[in-house]
Amino acid sequence: MSADRATQHLDHLCRQVTSGREAARELSLLAKDFDLKEPEFRLLWRLNAEPQGDSPEGPVRGLDQTSLSASLGCSPAQVSVLVERQRAQGYLIGCPALDDRRRQVWQLTSAGKTLIQAIVDSVEQARRKPFRTLSMVDQVPMTLRDSA
DSSP: OOHHHHHHHHHHHHHHHHHHHHHHHHHHHHHHTTTOOHHHHHHHHHHHTSOOSEETTEEEOOBOHHHHHHHHTSOHHHHHHHHHHHHHTTSEEEEEOSSOTTSEEEEEOHHHHHHHHHHHHHHHHHHHGGGGGSOHHHHHHHHHHHHO
16 A cells, blocks of 8 residues: 555544544434433444344344444444443344244333334424525425435
8 A cells, every 4th residue: 555545544433433532422412312322322223224023933133232333333232231231221122033942132111112212203393493484495405405
């Protein structure tokens, strides 16, 4: 790798770290409105993306703590704390894994799904606030630019 390409690569990595920190800060502010910490929100959000419900093979599908640890980028010990806190709040339920009943998988409860929907609704509402003072004609170009 040439020095110029190495410099570009390092610059790119530094920008990614900055972007990640900014995103974590924004998630933290959103989560705080719902009495959650940023990692707790990411745990719930990750589980929200998983298929839920009964499987034809029997027990409920979900993610185990090893998978959660890998997808959240934190240690298994941190995931244990997060899972236990959210279980105690009534947002998660543990069930036997389909392939190994000794392992436990986690999924959102109906309260967890309701919380996620409330957060999505809050973000959607906040995104629309700046448009309230604009005419419909002025909103269209901003909406198009926002979706690009």
